[in-house]
Amino acid sequence: MDLYIGNKNYSTWSMRAWLVLQHFQIPFTEHLVPYDDFLPEQNFKQTLAKITPVGKVPVLKHQDLIVWDSLAICEYLAELFPERHLWTQDIKTRAYARAVCAEMHSGFMALRSLCPMNITQDFTQLGQQLFHENADLQADIKRIEEIWSKREYPKGFLCGNEFTIVDAFYAPVVMRFKSYGLPVSESSQNYMQTILNVGAVKAWIEAAQQES
Ligand SMILES: N[C@@H](CCC(=O)N[C@@H](CS)C(=O)NCC(=O)O)C(=O)O
Structure with a gap:
């Protein structure tokens, strides 16, 4: 299995798929395609054009199959390895987890556009300013905190005591909240720490720190 990703410091969608493969110990070969200006003649688009016309990571x-979307990749892996429980086992909790992933996949535009992931930087001052000036950003954070507050266990994951796909989808949000020092409740801070303690997350952060 081959996974094409962007820079670990910046690429949120790559992080999600990578975390799932890594955490669930699914053997794969990583191909890091460094970001440039995404111009058609530059390396990023040229490299990806050989794999997918979509040109995104x-x-x-896998064999003759190409999957070019983070959520579709996670769904495929969950079907390929049902015994590893990439989603939670309870059917209703699983439906809830999928809805929460979809919300991330298609929403939170203010957070995504105003606070791009940059793991190695401390943007606390900028984060405070952005938070106070942007009602849409405040609304995104409020909704994310609401989702995080539904956890069953105070120091647990979003759907129980195990890391599953839904946590991979919110891990880049943890990185953003941390870099931008966004004001969050104690419960959210506990969730952020839970995510930061996951081995695969630690490995991703360490690799991001090694990038130039
Ligand atoms: N919905 C896609 C989004 C993929 C995406 O936007 N990837 C970004 C990097 S995080 C990218 O490749 N951007 C290049 C571009 O916009 O040209 C997914 O979930 O995989």
Whole structure:
């Protein structure tokens, strides 16, 4: 299995798929395609054009199959390895987890556009300013905190005591909240710490720190 990703410091969608493969110990080969200006003649688009016309990361290549979307990749992996429980086992909790992932996948535009992931930087001052000036950003954070507050266990994951796909989807949000020093409740801070303690998350952060 081959996974094409962007820079670990910046690429939120890559992080999600990578975390799932890594955490669930699914063997894969990583291909990091460094960001440039995404111009058609530059390396990023040229490299991806050989794999997918969409030209975005992550992309999973498995035998003759190409999957070019983070959520579709996670769904495929969950079907391929049902015994590893990439989603939670309870059917209703699983439906809830999928809805929460979809909300991330298609929403939170203010957070995504105003606070791009940059793991190695401390943007606390900028984060305070952005938070106070942007009602849409405040609304995104409020909704994310609401989702996080539904956890069953105070120091647990979003759907129980195990890391599952839904946590991979919110891990880049943890990185953003941390870099921008966004004001969050104690419960949210506990969740952020839970995510930061996951081995795969630690490995991703360490690799991001090694990038130039
Ligand atoms: N919905 C896609 C989004 C993928 C995406 O936007 N990837 C970004 C990097 S995080 C990218 O490749 N951007 C290049 C571009 O916009 O040209 C997914 O979930 O995989």
